[in-house]
Amino acid sequence: MKLKGIQDYYADEFAQCYGCGRLNKEGHQIKTHWDGDETVSFYTPKKHHTAMEGFVYGGLLASLIDCHGTGSAALAYAKEQAIELTEFNAPRFVTGNLQVSYKKPTPIDGALELRGIIKEIKGRKVVTEIRLIAGGEVCVTGEVLAILIPENFGK
Numbered sequence: 001m002k003l004k005g006i007q008d009y010y011a012d013e014f015a016q017c018y019g020c021g022r023l024n025k026e027g028h029q030i031k032t033h034w035d036g037d038e039t040v041s042f043y044t045p046k047k048h049h050t051a052m053e054g055f056v057y058g059g060l061l062a063s064l065i066d067c068h069g070t071g072s073a074a075l076a077y078a079k080e081q082a083i084e085l086t087e088f089n090a091p092r093f094v095t096g097n098l099q100v101s102y103k104k105p106t107p108i109d110g111a112l113e114l115r116g117i118i119k120e121i122k123g124r125k126v127v128t129e130i131r132l133i134a135g136g137e138v139c140v141t142g143e144v145l146a147i148l149i150p151e152n153f154g155k
Contacts, residue, residue: 003031003033004031004033005020005030005031005032005033005041005071006031006032006033006071006074006075006078006085006090007020007021007022007030007031007032007071007090008022008031009085009086009087009088009089009090010022010074010088010090010092011088011089011090011092012088014092014149017067018063019063019064019066019067020032020067020070020071028043028063028064028067030042030043030064030067030068030071030114032067032068032071032072032074032075032114032116033075034075035115037117038115038116038117039068039071039072039075039076039114039115039116039117039118039128040113040114040115040116041064041067041068041071041113041114042111042112042113042114043064043111043112043114044110044111044112045060045108045112047108049108050108052105054107054108054109055105055106055107055108056106056107056108056112056134058102061100061102061106061112061132061139061140062098062100062140062142064112064114064132065098065100065114065130065132065140065142065144066095066098066142066144068114068116068128068130068144069095069098069116069128069130069142069143069144069146070093070094070095070144070146071093072116072118072126072128072130072144072146073093073118073126073128073144073146073148074090074091074092074093074146076118076121076126076128077091077093077121077126077148078090078091080121091148091149092148092149093126093146093147093148093149094146094147094149095144095145095146095147096125096145096146096147097143097144097145098142098143098144098145099142099143099144100140100141100142101140101141101142102139102140103138103139103140103141104137104139105139106132106134106139106140107134107135110134110135112132112133112134113132113133113134114130114131114132114133115130115131115133116128116129116130116131117129117130119143124147124148124150125145125146125147125148126145126146126148127143127144127145127146128143128144128146129141129142129143130142130143130144
């Protein structure tokens with residue numbers, strides 16, 4: 001059985017994201033869930049995600065940090081607000097700020113693991129710290145300031 005991620009609970013109008021939208025069949029389709037006190041997602045890059053032979057393109061890595069960060073924020077906010085996740089009721093966050101640090105080249109030949117720590121929840125804002133791991137080594141780190149989308153978003 002495949003574990004559901006917070007993204008599976010986003011309302012349809014918020015499920016188009018290239019990184020995590022379940023309705024975007026061309027996107028990354030990452031799924032973020034709790035693993036103890038951390039959040040986790042996995043993604044396996046494809047050959048066309050190459051930067052240089054054998055290594056992943058940095059823009060892809062930044063987008064994975066970004067979407068795992070907003071998914072982590074949604075999980076943390078739902079937990080803090082005691083929101084029981086049911087179909088399409090998950091809080092949806094967007095990126096207010098994204099900082100990415102590339103620590104070492106990321107090999108393309110295997111699954112990438114994203115791990116998140118919730119640093120702060122303050123009102124509509126959540127700060128997450130993300131590590132991208134390949135082959136057991138941290139290759140990229142990032143920090144995401146995620147902001148809860150207001151109910152009247154886009155109206």
